[in-house]
Amino acid sequence: MNGDIGLWAVPLAMLGGAIRVSTPYLFVSLGEVITERSGRINLGLEGTLVFGAMAGYALAYLTGSAWVGVLAAALAGAAFGLIHGLLCSLPKVNDIAIGIALMLLGTGVAFFFGKPFIQPVAPDLPAINLGWWSDLPQVQAALKVNVLFIVGAVLAVALAWMLKKTRIGLTLRVVGDSSDAARALGISPSKVRILATAFGGALAGIGGAYLSLFYPGSWNEGISSGQGLIAVALVIFARWSPVWCFFAALLFGAAGALGPALQSIGITSGYYLSYAAPFVLTLIVLILSSSKSGALTGAPRELSITK
Numbered sequence: 001m002n003g004d005i006g007l008w009a010v011p012l013a014m015l016g017g018a019i020r021v022s023t024p025y026l027f028v029s030l031g032e033v034i035t036e037r038s039g040r041i042n043l044g045l046e047g048t049l050v051f052g053a054m055a056g057y058a059l060a061y062l063t064g065s066a067w068v069g070v071l072a073a074a075l076a077g078a079a080f081g082l083i084h085g086l087l088c089s090l091p092k093v094n095d096i097a098i099g100i101a102l103m104l105l106g107t108g109v110a111f112f113f114g115k116p117f118i119q120p121v122a123p124d125l126p127a128i129n130l131g132w133w134s135d136l137p138q139v140q141a142a143l144k145v146n147v148l149f150i151v152g153a154v155l156a157v158a159l160a161w162m163l164k165k166t167r168i169g170l171t172l173r174v175v176g177d178s179s180d181a182a183r184a185l186g187i188s189p190s191k192v193r194i195l196a197t198a199f200g201g202a203l204a205g206i207g208g209a210y211l212s213l214f215y216p217g218s219w220n221e222g223i224s225s226g227q228g229l230i231a232v233a234l235v236i237f238a239r240w241s242p243v244w245c246f247f248a249a250l251l252f253g254a255a256g257a258l259g260p261a262l263q264s265i266g267i268t269s270g271y272y273l274s275y276a277a278p279f280v281l282t283l284i285v286l287i288l289s290s291s292k293s294g295a296l297t298g299a300p301r302e303l304s305i306t307k
Contacts, residue, residue: 230279
């Protein structure tokens with residue numbers, strides 16, 4: 001069928017891949033934006049993503065409902081975020097160290113409890129076929145959009161509006177920029193950060209549910225491929241903007257789709273290198289964003305990485 005559309009096969013495959021692969025990046029990065037806007041960094045999102053994938057798949061299989069699985073993944077992610085927030089609220093506790101510990105805990109617990117669910121088949125999340133107008137399978141596959149991608153796009157705009165126009169957004173920004181100013185206004189920085197971290201964990205859990213219930217659509221121990229950690233770098237690249245996180249997620253999603261797109265037209269040389277594109281892009285982004293002039297432009301001043 002590739003001959004029907006010729007060279008358009010690669011951009012179509014990358015378009016479809018960008019939409020599919022970007023969704024976990026989108027949800028994890030949006031959650032991390034809210035967490036970091038409160039002045040806390042959560043490096044445990046990789047573990048939260050994997051645990052959310054396992055919890056979502058398990059509950060979807062046991063109940064027969066993919067949406068119950070998404071809810072379970074969100075609750076599991078919120079629980080991990082809450083634990084992270086509570087631990088980091090203790091005196092002399094380092095955010096980064098706690099994040100790494102919870103990343104290991106989340107992946108370990110997911111692997112332990114997820115073993116019985118590797119073989120069973122859970123229901124998939126629904127998708128909308130935006131390529132109905134074409135008879136070409138490649139076009140239909142590229143434009144088959146999962147509902148969670150649309151939810152994530154709307155959520156990015158909603159969170160951007162919330163941060164700029166609402167009292168909640170103002171509270172987050174004040175806490176993220178100055179704990180002393182927040183206390184002077186009668187705001188508890190610790191409480192705000194705990195809630196923000198729990199919310200961020202819930203979104204990361206939803207990103208995990210997308211992985212196990214839609215793309216790739218199964219539960220296994222290597223399901224995330226480091227997407228939780230890459231999403232943290234994505235937040236820095238997007239300069240802590242929810243809307244820019246959406247576009248950055250699409251960029252990273254396109255990088256992740258490069259390998260399969262090339263394979264679809266028979267290019268298999270450099271297979272492992274093309275599949276490493278997201279990690280190479282992450283390295284390039286971190287190097288370019290680490291200049292002395294603009295490394296942390298827009299970063300909340302209470303973040304550990306700014307001190």
